[in-house]
Amino acid sequence: MIVSELLEIIFQKINQEIDQIMQSQVNEVLIGDSIAAEEITINNYSMLSSNYLTAIDALLSDHQDVKFFLKNLLLILQQLGNIEIDQLPNDINFKLIDIPKSLLNGLYINNNEINNLYLFENNIAIVSTSYNQFAEYLTHLNNHDTAKVETMLYLAKAILDNLNYEKRNGNDCIVFLSNCTDVELDNYRQNTTELISYLKLCLLSEGKSFHKHYTLNDSIISSQASCDPNKKYSQYNEILYILSEYNYSNDLLNKYFLLYTIIENFMYRKPIAQMLRSSQEFSIRDFKRFYSKIDSNEGQKISELFKSILNINFGSQTFHDEIKTNIETFFNRSDINETNLISFLLKIGVSNSNGELDKNKYIDNLINTFSKTIYQLRNSILHNTATEFHITHYELSKNGIIVNFLQEFIIPMLEKIILYLIFENHELISYENNSLLLYGET
Secondary structure, eight states: OOOHHHHHHHHHHHHHHHHHHTTSSHHHHHHHHSSSSOOOTTHHHHHHHHHHHHHHHHHTTTTEEEEEEETHHHHHHHHHHHOOOSSSSSSOOOOEEEEEEEGGGTTTEEEESSEEEEEETTTTEEEOOOHHHHHHHHHHSSSHHHHEEEEEEHHHHHHTTTOOOOOOTTEEEEEEEEEEEHHHHHHHHHHHHHHHHHHHHHHHHHTTSSSSOOBBOOSSOSSSSOOTTSOOGGGGHHHHEEEEEEEEHBBHHHHHHHHHHHHHHHHHHHHHHHHHHOOOOOOOOHHHHHHHSSSOHHHHHHHHHHHHHHSSSTEEHHHHHHHHHHHHHHHHHHHHHHHHHHHHHHTOOOOOOOOOOOOHHHHHHHHHHHHHHHHHHHHHHHHHOOOSSSOHHHHHOOOOHHHHHHIIHHHHHHHHHHHHHHHHOTTTTOOSSSOOOOOOOO
């Protein structure tokens, strides 16, 4: 597609529309002197487009009949600036389907709802019917980057192909599809779910994500414990790298998973640390005992780990008391729906032996419910089976209680536990030696 030819067609169409508008004496009075006698051309489009926009705004404010897309074309010319490309890569014809913007709810780019967007690989444009939003979008594109100039030219071509479009009430979003047959377009009108699925796939195929990203920007900058220069921390090097990733990441689910990875590390360290303290020389029997301690179901081993952790003193109380105080505070907040929280916990598999759970049952049996929560959260984030509740960012967007639960209770508690055990070089997880003595020399 030759750029100069495209521009000439745009100028011609605009001049024709302006001529038709000016044939009305009412319009001529409304516009006044904002439109000069000369026509818009390649030499004056930057200046005249601003004047024409003033005229169009005067007509629109008086509810005069103006083609809907005429203002969009002028907004593009106003922002286009100098054009340093001769040809667009693809020769494309566009057709449109207008939809309610609400159909795009749940689609995000860079965590912002989609109002205006152009996808180069699939040649799809999404345009808001709000002139202000469209103008703002173009403003952010306005520089000499070739791709952004191409974007504006493709948008102009899409509008030009559909210049006779008449806006319908209730449909405040327009989707331009390239090389789409009328049959396909009718199918999308009848089944907008298919249209949205197609847009999602196009976003993914261009390396974008479309879900809302739930983040936690806090890093571990404070703790009741602190680094002790008299303790040796080299045995935790692997964990320190995981904590470094944790501080770097701001993805809520990834931050939880990184903390769980450390808890899992502690789960294996605990029996090794116990064995190192109980034996000076290691026999086959010691190794069999060690394997028997770790060769069991992970959920059970996590439970055993937390039974030990909850009995550890933390400041003036135990971790059990600290967790109990925090979960009671969380449950009692006015903005927390207790029913929704219990429903979520039951969905991920946290309950008593009878499959029951309520606030009191959760708090009164923390040694089991807290460890089960930690383990089941991990399963629900990592597993994706038809029989399990899978926690994704999409689920977070539907269930704000999960976001609050992770951000304000679970993650802060795991941070406290992990940092305290490391800072204190606690015997529950620390190795007394860096090697095993298999036999002694006499």
